[in-house]
Amino acid sequence: MNHSRESYDRLARELGGYRHPWARVLSGPDPELTFDLWLSRLLTPQTRVLEAGCGHGPDAARFGPQAARWAAYDFSPELLKLARANAPHADVYEWNGKGELPAGLGAPFGLIVSRRGPTSVILRLPELAAPDAHFLYVGPRLNVPEVPERLAAVGWDIVAEDHVSVLAHAPTWEDWQMRGEFMGKLARRADWDAEATVRGMPYREERHLVLARQLGVARKLGA
Known part of the structure; x- marks a missing residue:
């Protein structure tokens, strides 16, 4: 996918938010449920949260009422209109x-989250995070090496x-084409004809989840 502001604005207009444009059928639990579980365990009525790359605001809508404050940012004006609504x-x-930092952002925060959002927020943690803060991230690949590298930095x-990693299927050729376009990969009809099953084209839905704290104050999740 072209990660330009115009591309995200187009997703907002055409799909009503930052959504995958293809249908998919998972053979197991959605890997992002782990992110949901970790986030739920970290939230308290006293938690001040900053969300990086909020998109159309689904996490702010779902989890925001559980926090003392939920602040969020994105660079797509069209997605932000949806998020505010x-x-x-x-x-x-x-x-x-x-x-x-945007005027009124109100750092520091006790929890900074990024669901497929920009890893650049990690480099701003010294400015954004309270002394005992957590950072929670989920990325769209099995390994996102810049996350641990930037956290160490x-x-x-x-x-x-x-x-x-969960087995998934794109049920139609059109879905497989849309996934290829979204992921920046060319979908070839010859591959579809050779590898697709009655359930569609198999692939893996992969996620890399990371929970971090500042050195010297790290505690295990749930402690």
Whole structure:
């Protein structure tokens, strides 16, 4: 996928948010359920949360009421319009994670989250995080090496990590084409004809989950 502002604005207009445009059938639990579980365990009525790359605001809408404050940012104006409508209780800012912090953002935060959001937020943790804060991330590949590298660069420890892979199928050729376009990979009809089953084209839904804290204050999840 072209990760330009225009591409994300187009997703907002055509799909009503940051959504995968293809149908998929999973053969096991959605790997992002682990992220949901970890996030739920970290939230308290006193938690101040910052979400990087909030998209159309599904996490702000679902989890925001459980927190003392839910602030979020994204760089797509069209997605932000949807986020403000979907999560009116959240404080939503237009920002790309670079340059000066948005006015009124209100750091520090006790929890910074990024669901397929930008890893650049990790480099801003010294400015954004409270002394005992957590950082929670899930990425769209089995391994996102820049996450541990950047956490080490800012002096944070990984206290929990998971690599999840679930068999999935794109049920039609059109779905497989859309997935290829979204992932920036060419979908070839010859591959579909040779490898697709009655359930569609098999592939793996993969996620890399990371929970981190600053060095010296790391605790295990649930402690």
